[in-house]
Amino acid sequence: MSALTSLAQLRAAVDGIAQPLATVRHCHVAEAPLVLVPLKLAGEAAAPLAVLVGAARDDASLLVVPQPRNRDLRFQFAAEFAKLVLNHIETSRGGVEELPPGKDGDERIRYGDAPQLLVPNRGGVGFLRLLGRSTRFRSTEGPYAVDPAVPVLGRWLTWFADRYDHPGSSLLRAMTEVLRLHWATGQSSLEDGNLAALLGWIDPPDGLDGPAAAARAEDPVTCPPAGPATDPTFDNEVLAPAIAAYDRSGGDHRAEERLRGAIAGQLEPTWELMWRAVGLLRALPEGASVPGRWERDRDAFTYYHQTFGEAYPQARRDPPVRAARRLHDLERAQDAYDAQRAFDDPLVMAEYRLAGQAFGGVVTDCEPDRLDETGKRPKLRPHLRVGTADPVRLDVGTTVCNAARPALKGKIVELAAGSVLLELTGGMGRKLTAEPGSVPRPGERVCFTSLSEGSFGAAKFPDREDTPWTHGGPPEEYVPTDEDAEEEWS
Amino acid sequence: MTETAPDLDRLRGGAPPRNHDARTIAALTANPGCARRGVMDAAGVDKDAVARELGFPSPFGQSQFAITRGNAFEAQVKADGCAELLTLLRDGLGLAVPEVAYDDLEVVAGNEGRELRHARTRRLLARALESGEGTLFDHPLLRLEIAGQLAYLEPDVIAFQLAGRLHVIEIKSFAVVDGQAEPEQVAAAARQSAVYVLALRRLVSELGHDPARVSHEVFLVCPENFSNRPVAAPLDVRPQLAVLERQLARLTRIDRILDALPGDLTFGPGAALADAVRTVEARYAPECMAGCEMAFFCRDEARACGATGALGRSVRDDLGGVDTIGTALALADGSLDPSDDLAETAAQLRTAARLRDEALAAVRAETLAGAPTPEARGARDGAA
Ligand code: SF4
Numbered sequence: 001m002s003a004l005t006s007l008a009q010l011r012a013a014v015d016g017i018a019q020p021l022a023t024v025r026h027c028h029v030a031e032a033p034l035v036l037v038p039l040k041l042a043g044e045a046a047a048p049l050a051v052l053v054g055a056a057r058d059d060a061s062l063l064v065v066p067q068p069r070n071r072d073l074r075f076q077f078a079a080e081f082a083k084l085v086l087n088h089i090e091t092s093r094g095g096v097e098e099l100p101p102g103k104d105g106d107e108r109i110r111y112g113d114a115p116q117l118l119v120p121n122r123g124g125v126g127f128l129r130l131l132g133r134s135t136r137f138r139s140t141e142g143p144y145a146v147d148p149a150v151p152v153l154g155r156w157l158t159w160f161a162d163r164y165d166h167p168g169s170s171l172l173r174a175m176t177e178v179l180r181l182h183w184a185t186g187q188s189s190l191e192d193g194n195l196a197a198l199l200g201w202i203d204p205p206d207g208l209d210g211p212a213a214a215a216r217a218e219d220p221v222t223c224p225p226a227g228p229a230t231d232p233t234f235d236n237e238v239l240a241p242a243i244a245a246y247d248r249s250g251g252d253h254r255a256e257e258r259l260r261g262a263i264a265g266q267l268e269p270t271w272e273l274m275w276r277a278v279g280l281l282r283a284l285p286e287g288a289s290v291p292g293r294w295e296r297d298r299d300a301f302t303y304y305h306q307t308f309g310e311a312y313p314q315a316r317r318d319p320p321v322r323a324a325r326r327l328h329d330l331e332r333a334q335d336a337y338d339a340q341r342a343f344d345d346p347l348v349m350a351e352y353r354l355a356g357q358a359f360g361g362v363v364t365d366c367e368p369d370r371l372d373e374t375g376k377r378p379k380l381r382p383h384l385r386v387g388t389a390d391p392v393r394l395d396v397g398t399t400v401c402n403a404a405r406p407a408l409k410g411k412i413v414e415l416a417a418g419s420v421l422l423e424l425t426g427g428m429g430r431k432l433t434a435e436p437g438s439v440p441r442p443g444e445r446v447c448f449t450s451l452s453e454g455s456f457g458a459a460k461f462p463d464r465e466d467t468p469w470t471h472g473g474p475p476e477e478y479v480p481t482d483e484d485a486e487e488e489w490s
Numbered sequence: 491m492t493e494t495a496p497d498l499d500r501l502r503g504g505a506p507p508r509n510h511d512a513r514t515i516a517a518l519t520a521n522p523g524c525a526r527r528g529v530m531d532a533a534g535v536d537k538d539a540v541a542r543e544l545g546f547p548s549p550f551g552q553s554q555f556a557i558t559r560g561n562a563f564e565a566q567v568k569a570d571g572c573a574e575l576l577t578l579l580r581d582g583l584g585l586a587v588p589e590v591a592y593d594d595l596e597v598v599a600g601n602e603g604r605e606l607r608h609a610r611t612r613r614l615l616a617r618a619l620e621s622g623e624g625t626l627f628d629h630p631l632l633r634l635e636i637a638g639q640l641a642y643l644e645p646d647v648i649a650f651q652l653a654g655r656l657h658v659i660e661i662k663s664f665a666v667v668d669g670q671a672e673p674e675q676v677a678a679a680a681r682q683s684a685v686y687v688l689a690l691r692r693l694v695s696e697l698g699h700d701p702a703r704v705s706h707e708v709f710l711v712c713p714e715n716f717s718n719r720p721v722a723a724p725l726d727v728r729p730q731l732a733v734l735e736r737q738l739a740r741l742t743r744i745d746r747i748l749d750a751l752p753g754d755l756t757f758g759p760g761a762a763l764a765d766a767v768r769t770v771e772a773r774y775a776p777e778c779m780a781g782c783e784m785a786f787f788c789r790d791e792a793r794a795c796g797a798t799g800a801l802g803r804s805v806r807d808d809l810g811g812v813d814t815i816g817t818a819l820a821l822a823d824g825s826l827d828p829s830d831d832l833a834e835t836a837a838q839l840r841t842a843a844r845l846r847d848e849a850l851a852a853v854r855a856e857t858l859a860g861a862p863t864p865e866a867r868g869a870r871d872g873a874a
Contacts, residue, residue, distance in 0.1 A: 003842040006808040007822060009801050010815050023853040043556030045665030045716055126672075133667060134716045188776035188802040211793075232551035240554055316668040346852055350845040354838075360848070391841060445852070 004351050005184055013186030016209035018201040022182045023347045025284035028170035028294040030116035032056060034088045035274045037120060037267050038127050040228040041068040042235055046130035048077055049230070049239075052267040053084055057275040062267070064260050066246045075146050078135055082153035089115045089156060093305070114294075114301035117160055117172045118278070120195045120226035120270055125164050125174050127228040132157030136313040151313065158314045159304055165330060168293045168337035171301065175277050182284065187214060195273050196223040203280060224266040226273070231266070238262050287344035289453075293337070339451045342403070349403050349447060356393025358403065358449035359420060361386045368439040371432065380432050382424045382439050384410065386446060392420060394450055402427070403447040408438065410448065422448065497748055498533035503758020507534025510641040512682035515634065517781025519681075519737035525747045526772040527782055532636060532744040535757050537783035540767065543759050546786035560663040567661055567711055567720050572626055572648070575659070578711065578722040585652060596629035604642050607631040615649070615656075616697045622654045632689035636738065645686045650709070656694070658686045658708040666712045666721055676710070676725070683708040684730035688738075706731060775799050810835030 008019040032055040041047040047068045054060040061084060065077045094112030102108050119125055136154025138146045160172040176195050185192055185201035191214065192198045200213025208216070217223045220231040230239065242259040249255040318326065342349045342358070352358040365385035372381040394400070394412055400422065402408040408427035412420060429435035440446045498507075510531070518531060530537055541548050567575050571592045579585045595611050611630040618625045627650075632643040648659040660683050664675045687708065691701035706728045714721040747770070755766055767787065774792040778785040792800040796815040799806050812818045812835060820826035821836040822843040828836035 003808045003838050004846055006801070006805040007818075007839065007842045007846060009805055010798070010809075010818055010822075013796070013801065013815055014819060020850070023849070041555055042553035043559030043663060045667060045713075130667065186801070188800065188805075190776040190779055190802070230553065232553040232556075235553035235555055236551075346849040347846070350849045353845050354842055360845075389841075389844070 002351055002354060004354055008184035009186060012184050012201065012210065016186070016211055017204070018183040018185045018210060020182065021180075021184050021347065022284070022287075022341075022345050024287040024345050025281055026181055026287050026290065026341050026344065026348075027173060027178055027281070028116065028286075028290050028297070029278060029281050030092070030113075030170075032092070033116040033118045033278065034085070034092075035118045035271070035278070036124065036128070037226065037270045037274065038124055038131075038228045039230055039263065039267065040127055042230055042232065044068070046127065046134050048074065048081075048127075048131060050263045050267065051081060052264070052271050053081070055088060057271075060268075060271055062260060062264055064256075064263050066251070066256050066259050067243060075138075075150060078131075078150045078153065079147035082135075082147065082149035085153055085156065086149060089305075092116075109302060109306075110295070110298055111302045111305070112298075114171060114298045116170060118274060119172070119174055120274060121176045121193060122174050123228050124226075125161060125172060128157045128172070129161035132159075132161055133316075155308070155313050162314070163297070163300060166300075167330065167334040168340070169297050169300075170290075170294060171297050175274060178281065179277060182281070185214075186210060191218075194218065194223075195226040195270065195277070199273055199277060199280075203276065224269055226270040227267075234266060287341065289340035289344050293340070336453065339453050342449070342451055343406060343453060346403075346447070349449065352449055352451060353390045353447070356391050357451060358447060359386065359388045359390040359392045359394075360403075360445070360447035361388030361390065361419075363387075363440045363442050363444045363446055364419065366439065366442050368434050368441075378432060380424075380428060380434060382428070382434060383413075384422045384424060384440065384446075385419055386422065386448065387419050389418065398450050399425075400448040400450050401452065402440075403449050406453060420448075501529065501533040501755060501757055502535050503756045505536060505539075505758070508536045510634075510636070511644050511646070512685040513678075513781070515636065515641070515643065515685045516678070516681040516734075518636065519734055520777055520781055521773060521775065522737045524771075524773045524778075524782075526767065526770040526788070527784065528744055529747055529751075529770050530757065530784070531641070533757075534641070539759075540757055540763065541783050541787055544764055544767065544787050546784075546790065548783040548785060556663075563663040563713055563718060563720070564661045566718060568628070574720060575626075575648075575711065575722075578720055579650075579652075579709070582722050583709070583724065587652060590626055591623070592626045592628065594628040595631060604631065608633060608642065612693065612697065615693060618651050619656075619694065619697060619699050619703065623651070625651045626659075630690075632686065632693060634685070634689040634692065634738075643685065643689050645689075647683070647686050649686075649690060654703065656690060656704045658683050658690065658704075659711060660686075660708060661711045661720075664712060665715065666723065667715050671712060679710055680708075680725055680727050680730045681734070683710075683725065684727040684734050687727060687731060688734055773799070776802050809839070 005021060008021055012019045034053065034055050036051055036053045038051040039049040041049045048065055049068050050062065050064040052060050052062050063077055063080050063084075065073050067073055092113055092115035094114075097110045097112060099108040099110055117128075119128065132154045134154070135146075135150050136158055138144070138151045138154065140146060140148045140151065163169045164172040164174075176193055176198055179195075179198055179202060180189070180192055183202050185198060187197065187201065194214075194217055196217030197214040200208070200217045201210035204210055204213035220233065224234065225231050239259075239262065242255075242262050246252070246255040246259050342352055349358055349360075353360055363384060364387045365383070367383040370380075370382050371378045392415060394415075396412050396415060398412050400410055400412060402410075405427065408424065410422040410424040413423045414421035424439065428438040514531065518527065521527060527537075529535075530540070538548055567578075572590075576587055576590065580587050593614055595607060595614070608631045611627070611632065614625075614627060615630070618627075626648050628648050630645060630647075630649050632645060633640050634643055635641070645658075647661075650657045650659050660679055662675070662679055664671055687704055687706060690704045694704055695701040706726060707724050708727055709722050710725050711720050711722045713719065751769060755769060757763065757766055764787075767784075768791065772784075772788045772791065774785075774788040774797065776789075778788060782788075789800060798809055798813060798815055798818060801815075806812075809818050810832065812821065812832065817826065818839065821828055821832065822839040824840055826836075
């Protein structure tokens with residue numbers, strides 16, 4: 001949050017409509033994302049009640065557990081759900097790209113595409129995570145045998161939930177968060193957590209303004225919650241009697257249909273909202289660094305898919321070195337992601353200008369052919385003076401680059417009120433005269449920043465064999481036990 | 491009874507006072523600057539009823555599935571004189587728990603019985619503290635002074651004496667999966683437990699004992715993973731205790747607020763209710779949604795007067811404490827000259843407005859001229 005975002009919120013509140021926080025789309029949107037709207041039984045950690053799932057607006061599958069307390073019905077649900085999700089994963093791979101061999105001569109490939117899962121909100125991510133945890137250790141043999149697809153689903157869901165934590169990854173996304181990255185509303189973040197209210201501000205239905213649409217969205221009768229928690233009144237007045245009727249009927253088909261109908265009524269409005277949101281995101285031009293990040297996602301997917309057969313289910317807890325490495329990776333990814341968004345989008349860069357880490361303005365003076373002849377060989381070092389009204393908080397000597405063309409680099413040599421003098425150091429070609437067009441001319445608008453897109457040193461962590469004893473010594477490879485497989489799910 | 495008691499009775503409009511629970515007190519500390527809530531809570535006004543009467547019912551409904559699950563889990567843990575609970579404390583946490591007596595203090599029900607029940611809690615605890623014998627007290631009725639008023643507290647916990655120290659045991663039905671529970675739920679449980687610890691400490695010192703005999707370590711009992719099997723974990727609530735004590739001390743004194751209010755003010759039902767509520771100043775923030783029954787009414791009021799706080803505390807902070815949207819926007823577009831203390835905020839806002847407009851205008855111009863595609867940008871980069 002910053003004064004800039006807050007200002008957008010104020011304007012949204014006054015104008016009654018959401019205001020842009022981005023001018024490009026900062027996430028990948030798959031051609032056919034798998035949209036999931038899950039519901040769970042209130043009071044339980046991860047007892048699935050239903051899910052509406054599908055990769056196209058007109059192709060929704062509704063899966064329901066008619067008695068969520070019945071273990072057999074739960075696993076039946078998990079098996080059906082697994083088939084849908086796994087089928088989507090297998091059909092979203094695209095072609096195979098051959099990559100140059102790795103350092104040790106390994107063959108390397110990358111799938112041309114990857115599956116993208118979209119859920120309405122953070123709660124949906126948490127639900128998938130827990131569902132993954134509660135199914136990945138299941139045994140497909142012995143007294144508690146489950147359908148072979150169930151533990152496979154568990155491992156994939158765990159993997160997706162893990163990727164969700166990775167800044168900039170688009171493999172699993174919560175819609176409210178993605179929308180909030182692109183628009184500011186005139187309500188608080190708490191209310192923005194309600195997908196219907198948030199979309200009401202961004203794209204109000206005909207005849208309504210943002211506040212009116214959001215107010216309507218808060219009525220659980222017109223706009224049922226987007227899950228995974230259900231509306232308590234629905235639970236008490238509709239769901240409980242319908243489940244009881246199903247129980248009394250001894251699993252009668254008509255009773256089940258009635259239950260499914262009631263649940264479908266709770267899920268369908270959110271389903272529509274999800275696809276409307278997908279449409280809104282698609283309408284935004286894609287940020288320049290989005291394909292690169294999606295490529296990293298595809299790499300991660302390719303690797304997990306390729307090694308799936310050789311690996312065990314993910315451990316219950318990360319061993320310490322892995323946890324530390326992961327934390328480090330996530331922090332690096334966050335820094336890179338933040339910087340990339342700023343380079344892609346002047347509205348995000350404006351945040352850095354406000355914070356003094358970037359400055360924009362008009363070139364007032366320019367010496368494009370200036371040479372530095374103090375060394376052995378002369379170097380091309382053009383001077384550029386930028387007039388700016390921004391509150392620059394950078395020191396003399398800081399390296400900066402051009403936001404529109406990061407290859408153009410320079411050093412701050414002088415700071416005065418309202419202007420910055422730069423010595424350009426790179427990105428102008430190899431000759432002693434700058435490539436035509438590479439040095440901005442007087443009158444041109446430019447923006448320079450101290451941000452850089454990458455160049456983070458690699459993490460130095462001990463290999464797992466060398467885990468210090470203070471962190472428990474080398475971890476044992478996690479091998480699931482029988483107890484894992486038999487874990488109660490009640 | 492204190493001198494303000496008659497006023498407080500009138501404020502309730504003749505209705506009996508409501509008991510607090512730890513949730514309401516923990517929430518009170520979340521918004522200590524709110525006079526409205528302070529007055530209503532001190533008087534024991536049924537805020538839920540008031541909100542409903544005002545046409546802003548609070549959405550604190552609970553699913554019967556959640557209630558059933560919670561009750562079943564609690565009953566299971568407490569069955570046979572808390573047999574399962576004792577096993578947990580002995581085997582799970584390795585405590586040397588001797589034979590214990592179990593007393594349920596919820597025997598006298600209803601509001602009329604509050605003094606009686608509290609007296610009984612006092613009596614039994616006094617005896618237990620004297621003898622030092624191991625005891626489990628279920629549903630003790632405690633008291634805590636809030637903003638100069640005594641509030642009754644209906645804890646859904648067990649006070650448990652071990653080796654001369656009292657511990658609070660809280661049974662919750664949220665799951666602990668692989669040793670981890672939802673952080674928000676643990677945090678809420680810790681805040682509530684801290685209220686009980688504090689109230690117990692007050693009681694213990696009233697009884698002439700060292701308040702430190704109530705431990706800051708509480709025991710949280712939750713279902714493990716996806717089962718009904720309980721697991722116990724010790725929880726140190728010292729940080730929450732510190733916050734609670736500080737906030738309670740800072741709570742605006744109710745009698746001072748009352749002095750400034752009209753003598754005939756009442757929150758009884760009727761056409762004048764909304765005005766009566768508005769007479770007492772509120773300080774709405776989105777956090778109210780999670781903890782105060784008046785939240786929808788106050789949010790409506792805050793939005794109607796363009797309060798920046800309705801957008802969230804962080805927005806208010808970003809705006810350097812400027813209270814209304816109109817003022818903030820006027821400072822941003824320069825139509826309002828800032829006072830000295832707002833000069834910095836105003837400068838920041840004006841820069842923010844300029845940068846935002848500049849960025850949006852640049853993009854609009856580019857779109858008109860045909861937005862550059864990523865490939866075009868790549869080509870430009872190729873000059874490097
Ligand atoms: S909802 Fe209203 S009365 Fe309750 S704490 Fe918030 S501002 Fe005060």
